[in-house]
Amino acid sequence: MKDSFEDPPQSPPTERAPLLDGVRFAFGTLTVLPARITRWDRPAARTGMACAPLAGLAVGLLAAVPGVLLLVLGGGPLLAAAVTVAVPAALTRGLHLDGLADTVDGLGSAKPAEEALRIMKQSDIGPFGVIALLVVFLVQVAALTNVYADSWVRGALAGVLAAVTARLAMTLAARDGVPAARPGGLGAAVAGVVPLRSAVLVTALTVAACTAAALPLGLPAAAQHAAAVLVALPVAELLLRRCVRRFDGVTGDVFGALSEVSATVVLVVLALG
Template structure:
């Protein structure tokens, strides 16, 4: 999710957006899956970003399936992990990774906010962005490989939890009180659209759902999966705080960076088990 998305200008919003409109908004902006956006306004963005974890759930399942199949067919955990990490990148056109790289370049530039935002908007990737991409991709593959080495169930579940957590981090970043850094782009379109109580409920449900999903693996595993989501969201919030202070708000690039940092943190915590 980056500012390179060229959506139509926001239209004068009706009072509410339906759940299907919100789902189309979430899938249409956060994935390449076929979902024609029927409304592009603040109410649709509010519902859509509250539903963002559902898009993450679908992406996570689609990422886990080929990894699990490779493992079942005799492939090694490293191969399964590499394919699993590649699928979300493909399903998002690499926009979240691009956002991570641009945000790293902006934060590393030590320039004033306006100049840092200009650097982030450029099409090329600087040294900070390259290093961030390499580290994040390597860590994600290594962590997932550890999970797959234990069992295909643990590896597949880790992939799904990481993908959902990444989108919950986006929902939290869309909450009221977190301004957009500039008037244009997708970041501004979704900034401050999610009420704080809704964002808190979405986060709490994600933590509880991760723990419940891991219950068949035992109570310690359930606690670890819930903790992974919680710690990942905390890491994303620390990055969000830094970006808001540095750029005077959020951009689409920042949303992408938050998603990748949250997913990576969750996978690291799960690998420790």
């Protein structure tokens, strides 16, 4: 992720960047996939954060391929799940996991907002962050192992759905009305750039697409995949509101935490039943 922008306004820009510029912004900011960012401004951020689920789709597909191959070659559900979980971390240089650890350290510090933000900016990870990383990784692998044990199709779809929902949570966190905790960094770059109506539309389209993707597995499976997204997003919203109250806004670390928490909830819901 890139840090730039200084003291941006906290309302959506009236201008919309072209779709291609937005897609490049989303891929170049939220992944390490090669994407030449042609615009780095608020209008590009508006379009880019609305396109965040597309970046998640790419990450999910790239994560599912090696997982399925390992399963088909006899590696077993556990190995397939571990690799599927590891690939998104590699495709973000671990920044979302780092954001989760820093956010949990900040929340657990019981310090005033300014000091908590300082703790989050430190390069080291505290005990709260370490525990959060271990729990999230273990839960994601355990849940995805159960899904892969059922079938490679469900396992691959679960990996894709988790990655898409993780970025959809970022779209919603970048909606109008959510302030940045500090003037610089990714949080300030994308805070409040997506109009609420656009965020709702992207959410509806994403949920519909996820449901349709699972329809070949039957109506119960399609309903379960829709439920996974619809459960994950409110959980992410609760975390978002907690962070806004605690830090007086969002930061890049908070976006990373929302991503990992959303993905984890999706996998847990899909592992049930």
